[in-house]
Amino acid sequence: VACSERVVLRLLHLGEPSEPTALPERVEKLAAAGEHLVGVALWKESDYDAFGAGHSSTSISAALGYAAARDLTGGDESIVAVIGDGALTGGMAFEAMNHAAFLRTNMLVILNDNRQVSLPTKYNAVDKPVGALSEALEALRLTRGGRTARLVTSPWFTSARNAAKSLVRAILPPAFLALCAHVDEWVRGWFSASGTFGLFEQLGFYYVGPINGHAMGDMVGVLDNIKKSQQRGGLRRPVLLHVVTEKGKGYIPAEEADDKLHGVVAFDVATGRPPKAAVAKPKRPALTKVFADQLVKEANKDESIVAITAAMPGGTGVGIFQNAHPTRTFDVGIAEQHAVTFAAGLAASGNIKPFCCIYSTFLQRGYDQVVHDVAIQNLPVRLIMDRAGFVGADGPTHAGSLDSTFLGCVPNMLLCAPADATELVHMTHTLVNINTAPTAMRYPRGSAGADPLPETPEFLEPGRGRVVHEQKGAGRKVCILSYGARLAEAMAAATDLEARGYAVTVADARWAKPLDRELVNHLAEHHELVVTIEENAIGGFGSAVLEHAAAEGLTDGSRRTMFRTMHMPDRNIDQEASTEKQYEAAELRARHIVDTVKRALGTEN
Numbered sequence: 001v002a003c004s005e006r007v008v009l010r011l012l013h014l015g016e017p018s019e020p021t022a023l024p025e026r027v028e029k030l031a032a033a034g035e036h037l038v039g040v041a042l043w044k045e046s047d048y049d050a051f052g053a054g055h056s057s058t059s060i061s062a063a064l065g066y067a068a069a070r071d072l073t074g075g076d077e078s079i080v081a082v083i084g085d086g087a088l089t090g091g092m093a094f095e096a097m098n099h100a101a102f103l104r105t106n107m108l109v110i111l112n113d114n115r116q117v118s119l120p121t122k123y124n125a126v127d128k129p130v131g132a133l134s135e136a137l138e139a140l141r142l143t144r145g146g147r148t149a150r151l152v153t154s155p156w157f158t159s160a161r162n163a164a165k166s167l168v169r170a171i172l173p174p175a176f177l178a179l180c181a182h183v184d185e186w187v188r189g190w191f192s193a194s195g196t197f198g199l200f201e202q203l204g205f206y207y208v209g210p211i212n213g214h215a216m217g218d219m220v221g222v223l224d225n226i227k228k229s230q231q232r233g234g235l236r237r238p239v240l241l242h243v244v245t246e247k248g249k250g251y252i253p254a255e256e257a258d259d260k261l262h263g264v265v266a267f268d269v270a271t272g273r274p275p276k277a278a279v280a281k282p283k284r285p286a287l288t289k290v291f292a293d294q295l296v297k298e299a300n301k302d303e304s305i306v307a308i309t310a311a312m313p314g315g316t317g318v319g320i321f322q323n324a325h326p327t328r329t330f331d332v333g334i335a336e337q338h339a340v341t342f343a344a345g346l347a348a349s350g351n352i353k354p355f356c357c358i359y360s361t362f363l364q365r366g367y368d369q370v371v372h373d374v375a376i377q378n379l380p381v382r383l384i385m386d387r388a389g390f391v392g393a394d395g396p397t398h399a400g401s402l403d404s405t406f407l408g409c410v411p412n413m414l415l416c417a418p419a420d421a422t423e424l425v426h427m428t429h430t431l432v433n434i435n436t437a438p439t440a441m442r443y444p445r446g447s448a449g450a451d452p453l454p455e456t457p458e459f460l461e462p463g464r465g466r467v468v469h470e471q472k473g474a475g476r477k478v479c480i481l482s483y484g485a486r487l488a489e490a491m492a493a494a495t496d497l498e499a500r501g502y503a504v505t506v507a508d509a510r511w512a513k514p515l516d517r518e519l520v521n522h523l524a525e526h527h528e529l530v531v532t533i534e535e536n537a538i539g540g541f542g543s544a545v546l547e548h549a550a551a552e553g554l555t556d557g558s559r560r561t562m563f564r565t566m567h568m569p570d571r572n573i574d575q576e577a578s579t580e581k582q583y584e585a586a587e588l589r590a591r592h593i594v595d596t597v598k599r600a601l602g603t604e605n
Contacts, residue, residue: 007048007080055365055397056334057090059083060109064100067107078227079107085114086311089333094203100238101204106230108223109240113210114247200240209242214249284447288386290421291443292317294428294457295355296324302432306330306346308356310339316357316386336362340369340381347379353432360385360400360442371410374438378412381438382431388417388442389485389535390582395575400442401568404483404540407440408513414439414462415512417484417534421448423510429457444485444535445579463514465507469494473503478597479527481520483509483534483541486588490533493593502597512541517548524554524561529600533566533593535583542567564600566593 051062063081070077083093088111100107200207208226211218222241229235248254253272267274285293299305299321306328313319313331322329332339336358343354358366363385374381388400407413414437418424424443431439465481469491478497480490487508494504507523509516523530532542542565548554554561568586576582583589598604 056087057092060093060096063107064096067105082110084112097203104237107238108226111242114245205238205240206235207240210244213243213245287443287446288317290424290448291428292320294425295321298432299325304353306352306354308339308343310336310358318357336366337369340366341373343381344373344379347381355382355384357384360388360403361398375410375412380435383440385442387445389444390579391445392579393575396572401537403442404512404536412437417442419487419508425454426458426460430460463511463516465509465516465519467507469506471498471503475501475503477503477527479505479523479530481507481532483512486533489590492590496594515544520548529562531564531596537568562600564596
């Protein structure tokens with residue numbers, strides 16, 4: 001690949017290991033911190049990363065932008081988008097194809113079809129990828145005509161085809177042109193033995209394939225033909241090259257793994273398995289499992305509960321729910337917008353309680369649907385946002401940094417965040433029983449603590465927080481008000497501060513919306529300083545507290561209380577091997593709370 005040829009990859013796992021600049025010493029530390037390779041396409045890192053990619057289905061849109069810029073500036077470089085069959089389930093891909101065909105610009109879309117249609121998304125005992133798209137592609141996979149693909153992309157073939165079309169238009173009346181188009185499609189279908197190309201041809205693309213993506217001779221020949229035909233004018237519209245591959249091909253551990261080693265931690269190359277220390281199962285369950293197990297228990301008693309995922313059944317816990325309640329599980333593919341509005345339709349029926357389980361970062365893709373289809377209609381959709389906060393090696397593209405901010409301003413929406421696994425159990429139960437408004441619960445990547453989980457969950461009243469620790473003493477009175485999973489750090493900071501002579505209260509807000517105004521007023525009245533802390537960007541819980549304090553005059557006159565907010569910084573935090581290193585970089589650990597208190601009170605020494 002020459003740097004003058006722009007190749008836009010659709011998602012992170014396709015990118016870095018194939019870079020010409022990916023030297024062995026850098027690949028060895030892929031997704032580690034510092035100056036090493038990131039696990040995503042990142043254009044600041046390499047000339048061969050034409051466009052940053054962390055979320056799915058974006059490559060065709062970005063490549064079309066490159067193509068339009070080339071046409072506007074008189075360039076001649078080749079523009080290529082690579083997209084997987086899983087990413088093709090995202091509506092954005094079809095929006096881009098629709099526009100590309102309208103512009104009729106020269107570009108190439110390579111469809112990497114590995115029969116996964118995501119991770120793969122298989123559920124309800126159906127042993128094939130989810131959705132009608134996979135069936136449509138399967139009909140095209142019946143042959144892999146490398147030689148035929150070379151023929152129909154060769155400059156002489158495309159030039160002859162164009163000449164024939166021009167002749168037909170000149171000598172035949174318009175009524176016969178549609179028939180000729182069908183003949184042209186039939187002839188090309190006969191050559192490839194794959195029949196009609198309806199789906200992509202009707203979208204305005206010149207369809208080529210399917211071909212074996214592991215046959216390098218055919219691949220190079222076809223790509224070279226397409227480039228020459230576009231440059232010489234034989235092909236005057238976007239081309240879609242359908243390439244059939246096997247995920248993990250050539251590496252036996254990947255070929256044999258159910259997920260084809262889609263996303264991995266460090267592993268032994270000889271076996272494909274993580275080191276023994278990394279393999280050891282944690283004694284404490286992941287928070288994802290805690291949520292899923294509780295949702296299963298709730299669904300065992302309430303047949304109206306259903307779970308929805310957008311191609312992430314494992315990461316969201318919906319796979320666990322599916323094992324218990326397969327007919328009440330819906331995997332929509334990589335289609336977050338559809339997932340949210342689908343959940344809204346379920347809720348609008350009045351008979352179903354939908355739990356729409358999407359990573360915090362991926363819910364950004366469905367924001368308009370949250371506002372327009374859920375909140376404005378005040379539908380009781382339960383949005384469950386896993387991976388809220390930092391996510392370690394997945395880096396800033398997958399960090400759940402913004403949801404408290406972009407959901408906090410949405411009318412009718414209720415927001416909660418459990419401080420630990422026990423609270424997660426209670427809040428899952430609580431959301432089941434809120435049927436008058438949309439709700440959203442965020443929780444981080446992590447594991448449960450040492451405390452046993454409650455057998456009987458409690459209903460947590462919306463807009464009511466709790467005081468977790470209150471120190472009576474003569475020292476300067478400080479309150480740490482936590483929202484979400486920074487509560488443990490708040491408690492550690494309180495221990496440190498109390499050893500320094502401060503009188504410290506720790507409170508757990510539980511809800512960002514509705515805010516517990518009575519609790520905030522009480523804390524302000526009895527403390528000299530209130531410090532809020534959260535795992536979200538600016539504009540979230542801390543901002544809501546400051547707005548309330550200003551409106552209530554809590555910082556005015558003789559009532560004056562100092563407020564300080566701690567949140568994710570206004571910059572991206574690079575990938576790290578662990579989330580705790582990222583929280584250290586973001587200055588959201590216990591020692592940073594202590595430093596914030598000391599600075600605010602002028603007692604740094």
